[in-house]
Amino acid sequence: MRSQEANSSLLNRVSELPWGRWYRQTLAILRLELKRNLFSTRAIPIYLLAVAPVLLFGVRVLVPLPERVVNNLGASSVAYAIMYRSFFLRFAVFFGCVGIFMNLFRGELLEKSLHYYFLAPLRREVLVIGKYLSGLVIAAILFGGSTVLSYLLLYAPSGVTSAREYLLMGPGLAHLGAYLGVTVLACLGYGSVFLAMGLFFRNPIIPAVVILGWESINFLLPPMLKKISVIYYLESLCPVPVPQGSVTILADPAPAWIGVPGLLCVTAIVLVIASLLIRRLEITYSNVE
Amino acid sequence: MHQGDGQRIIFDNVSKFYGEVLGINRVNLSIPPGITSLVGPNASGKTTILNLMTGLIRPTRGQIRVLGIPPDRPEELFHKVGYCTQYDSFPKGLTGYQFLYSFLRVHGHDGVQAEQLTCTALERVKMLDAAGRRVAGYSKGMRQRIKLAQAICHLPSVLILDEPLNGLDPMARSEMITLFQELGKAGLHIIVSSHILHEVDMISDRVILLNHGYVVAEGDIQGVRSEMEEHPMQILVRCSKPAHLASRIFHQDHVVEVKLHDDGQGLFVRTRSADRFYLLLNEVVVQDDLVIEAVAPADEDVRSVYEYLIGTDGGTR
Amino acid sequence: MAVYKRSYRRFGGELTPEWSRFLILPRYAYQDVLRSRLLLAFFVVCFAFPVGAAVLIYLRHNLSALALLNLSVADLISIDNKFFVRFLSFQGTMAFLLSAFVGPGLVSADLANNALPLYFCRPFSRTEYVVGKMCVLVILLSLITWIPGLLLFLLQSNLEGTTWLYENLWIAAGIFLGSWIWILILSLLTLALSAWVKWRPIAGALLFGVFFVAAGFGQAINNIFYTRWGNLINMGELIDTVWSHLFGLPGRTAVPIWSAWVALLAICILCLGLLYRKVRAYEVVR
Numbered sequence: 001m002r003s004q005e006a007n008s009s010l011l012n013r014v015s016e017l018p019w020g021r022w023y024r025q026t027l028a029i030l031r032l033e034l035k036r037n038l039f040s041t042r043a044i045p046i047y048l049l050a051v052a053p054v055l056l057f058g059v060r061v062l063v064p065l066p067e068r069v070v071n072n073l074g075a076s077s078v079a080y081a082i083m084y085r086s087f088f089l090r091f092a093v094f095f096g097c098v099g100i101f102m103n104l105f106r107g108e109l110l111e112k113s114l115h116y117y118f119l120a121p122l123r124r125e126v127l128v129i130g131k132y133l134s135g136l137v138i139a140a141i142l143f144g145g146s147t148v149l150s151y152l153l154l155y156a157p158s159g160v161t162s163a164r165e166y167l168l169m170g171p172g173l174a175h176l177g178a179y180l181g182v183t184v185l186a187c188l189g190y191g192s193v194f195l196a197m198g199l200f201f202r203n204p205i206i207p208a209v210v211i212l213g214w215e216s217i218n219f220l221l222p223p224m225l226k227k228i229s230v231i232y233y234l235e236s237l238c239p240v241p242v243p244q245g246s247v248t249i250l251a252d253p254a255p256a257w258i259g260v261p262g263l264l265c266v267t268a269i270v271l272v273i274a275s276l277l278i279r280r281l282e283i284t285y286s287n288v289e
Numbered sequence: 290m291h292q293g294d295g296q297r298i299i300f301d302n303v304s305k306f307y308g309e310v311l312g313i314n315r316v317n318l319s320i321p322p323g324i325t326s327l328v329g330p331n332a333s334g335k336t337t338i339l340n341l342m343t344g345l346i347r348p349t350r351g352q353i354r355v356l357g358i359p360p361d362r363p364e365e366l367f368h369k370v371g372y373c374t375q376y377d378s379f380p381k382g383l384t385g386y387q388f389l390y391s392f393l394r395v396h397g398h399d400g401v402q403a404e405q406l407t408c409t410a411l412e413r414v415k416m417l418d419a420a421g422r423r424v425a426g427y428s429k430g431m432r433q434r435i436k437l438a439q440a441i442c443h444l445p446s447v448l449i450l451d452e453p454l455n456g457l458d459p460m461a462r463s464e465m466i467t468l469f470q471e472l473g474k475a476g477l478h479i480i481v482s483s484h485i486l487h488e489v490d491m492i493s494d495r496v497i498l499l500n501h502g503y504v505v506a507e508g509d510i511q512g513v514r515s516e517m518e519e520h521p522m523q524i525l526v527r528c529s530k531p532a533h534l535a536s537r538i539f540h541q542d543h544v545v546e547v548k549l550h551d552d553g554q555g556l557f558v559r560t561r562s563a564d565r566f567y568l569l570l571n572e573v574v575v576q577d578d579l580v581i582e583a584v585a586p587a588d589e590d591v592r593s594v595y596e597y598l599i600g601t602d603g604g605t606r
Numbered sequence: 607m608a609v610y611k612r613s614y615r616r617f618g619g620e621l622t623p624e625w626s627r628f629l630i631l632p633r634y635a636y637q638d639v640l641r642s643r644l645l646l647a648f649f650v651v652c653f654a655f656p657v658g659a660a661v662l663i664y665l666r667h668n669l670s671a672l673a674l675l676n677l678s679v680a681d682l683i684s685i686d687n688k689f690f691v692r693f694l695s696f697q698g699t700m701a702f703l704l705s706a707f708v709g710p711g712l713v714s715a716d717l718a719n720n721a722l723p724l725y726f727c728r729p730f731s732r733t734e735y736v737v738g739k740m741c742v743l744v745i746l747l748s749l750i751t752w753i754p755g756l757l758l759f760l761l762q763s764n765l766e767g768t769t770w771l772y773e774n775l776w777i778a779a780g781i782f783l784g785s786w787i788w789i790l791i792l793s794l795l796t797l798a799l800s801a802w803v804k805w806r807p808i809a810g811a812l813l814f815g816v817f818f819v820a821a822g823f824g825q826a827i828n829n830i831f832y833t834r835w836g837n838l839i840n841m842g843e844l845i846d847t848v849w850s851h852l853f854g855l856p857g858r859t860a861v862p863i864w865s866a867w868v869a870l871l872a873i874c875i876l877c878l879g880l881l882y883r884k885v886r887a888y889e890v891v892r
């Protein structure tokens with residue numbers, strides 16, 4: 001009886017919170033950040049990262065390839081998987097997220113403009129969420145769009161009919177969905193980590209390089225250690241397996257029911273930590289470089 | 290909480306250290322509505338006080354309340370407070386209009402309301418014409434104005450201004466001062482820090498003098514001046530028969546110096562008790578048929594108080 | 607009548623020679639660099655490999671020490687061109703990391719704080735500014751690449767005899783030239799990125815991006831087009847190709863040697879162009 005009362009009073013308190021205002025403020029932050037960051041000259045390196053695979057497969061459409069390559073959709077699928085894992089996921093999305101998410105707070109601290117947010121009637125937790133969502137939208141548009149476009153271009157040399165057949169009747173569409181999902185998950189996971197780093201490290205590049213190093217040597221790590229990395233879960237979710245190098249230490253891929261909620265949980269935990277710590281952030285701008 | 294504390298800005302034994310560097314130490318303030326100026330040399334703690342008031346930094350010790358709200362509750366505080374900081378920096382890529390409008394949306398205003406408030410604020414600081422240009426291309430004075438517009442656009446009850454006259458030309462300064470006076474008269478609670486003493490003098494109802502992180506004096510300027518007994522008050526009197534007045538006051542023990550003006554139409558008095566001097570002056574006027582043209586304190590202003598208490602070199606006297 | 611007392615005199619003393627003025631930049635930059643304990647520690651770590659290599663060279667020529675350690679000369683790697691390429695590869699990686707930590711803040715800090723006009727309102731040219739900033743990296747990177755490399759070469763020559771010295775002088779030239787090429791590329795690239803993005807952390811990220819992303823993209827090109835020309839955008843492969851050529855190891859080249867030289871030259875020109883565009887006394891805000 002008492003626990004029921006406690007539950008209902010907790011529910012009452014939660015429903016009394018100003019969700020409507022927080023929602024409006026989050027949307028306002030989202031709009032403002034998109035206006036500032038999505039279409040800016042500063043984002044050019046990130047555009048280049050996103051457009052690289054599209055360019056690669058676009059050129060592949062124009063360059064005459066051997067018949068055996070063009071007609072072998074399975075080989076094309078593996079070629080895409082190799083590119084996706086070894087370049088797109090490990091480097092393009094990784095560095096793209098470094099550029100987008102680290103800038104959200106560190107960029108404002110360097111520009112000495114974060115105080116305008118801190119001087120608004122805004123809970124700092126709402127600011128973290130608003131900024132994170134804006135980064136996520138930008139990353140998802142750029143890298144998700146790049147995933148879809150490059151995947152569609154992959155089958156263009158095979159002709160419209162066989163490409164359509166592969167996509168709609170074969171495994172193509174499912175693969176595309178899986179790749180898109182992995183890209184968004186990568187943006188979610190890396191995004192939260194780099195946003196937090198941008199908030200709390202004066203030079204966030206050092207921890208970012210450490211993470212890059214850790215993610216890069218993942219293939220050499222024993223199975224237990226592999227699990228303490230984002231790339232392990234992301235690669236486990238990729239639909240097409242790729243041939244492993246001779247020095248790779250093999251490990252069973254993580255099932256999707258662990259990988260997806262696991263990454264979402266890590267993202268949520270990192271964001272909660274960032275939200276708690278941002279309350280203690282002071283604006284002095286004297287120790288930024 | 291005392292009655293009326295909800296209308297005041299209160300610092301209760303507040304200290305702030307930046308590592309080993311002292312920002313402010315054991316500051317106790319209770320600032321009532323009106324225009325209050327923070328005056329002091331560089332690194333005296335003016336900006337620290339303003340930043341503490343607005344929660345941009347947290348106190349090492351002590352408690353702060355702004356109209357009864359602690360600064361670590363921005364969601365309540367900044368509906369009532371607007372702060373024009375000294376940072377001459379803006380979010381990149383925005384026009385003046387977008388800058389104001391976007392942050393009003395972040396405040397929680399809907400589109401129509403935000404648009405209306407933006408236009409009102411831009412008009413108030415005379416920036417409507419330049420509102421469509423990027424802030425990064427503004428002159429120093431324009432940036433100062435747009436910052437001010439951003440601080441007042443949501444119609445706060447308290448306006449905090451850190452060196453708001455910096456970078457403004459004389460015309461713009463006078464316009465800004467008029468604006469502050471208007472806002473003050475309209476009932477806005479204004480806290481302003483400034484180096485420009487005669488302008489502070491023109492607008493302030495009260496001053497807080499700071500030096501090396503300590504409050505050296507606070508209150509209305511006359512009150513502060515009258516408490517400085519080691520510095521005799523200087524008073525100018527323009528009258529008929531100044532020599533006679535001089536002879537009547539010269540033997541008073543509170544009078545330190547009397548000097549006749551060269552034109553023989555007045556005199557300069559230095560006294561340890563202005564009240565006793567004015568009483569005596571009344572007596573002389575009535576008894577000896579003296580015609581007074583003007584009586585004015587010569588050093589009852591912020592500049593003099595600043596010089597007496599802090600000195601021109603910034604060292605506390 | 608007005609009396610004007612003209613007491614002001616412009617400076618009439620002697621100035622330092624014009625050619626040496628750029629040295630003021632490294633002087634103060636080092637104060638800043640050495641303040642970071644992390645960086646200082648890393649700089650010390652950069653000497654671990656040369657010290658190890660020196661011990662190895664010494665051991666190869668000290669049979670009693672080898673006997674004490676229960677080793678024979680055959681157990682140790684021989685001191686030849688491959689040894690020095692390995693040395694350069696390792697120290698080159700350290701040089702990259704060092705320039706990634708030191709370099710990004712060199713120009714970006716001046717740009718972010720609008721300090722460039724302060725430099726250029728003095729008798730100080732843009733070239734001198736770039737040379738001065740480059741000097742910071744060039745001196746630091748020299749200390750961990752060709753200087754210890756040549757010292758190791760001299761140690762080996764001293765222990766092995768003058769015949770070895772004369773027969774292998776081309777290795778010394780390889781160490782010197784190979785190091786300088788790498789140093790120039792790293793310095794120019796770091797400065798250009800630092801000038802381009804204005805923010806130190808982002809410039810650092812971009813430097814890592816240029817190396818790793820380009821290498822990954824090059825690999826992707828190779829896989830998809832069944833070619834090896836993708837290596838042309840892989841900085842590591844390019845410099846490896848040049849070093850292999852300089853040290854007489856042609857079998858290791860990933861692309862034709864001429865193309866590696868052309869690609870490296872193109873990178874340098876691109877960086878110089880970027881620096882020329884960005885290092886100015888003014889900035890146009892649109």
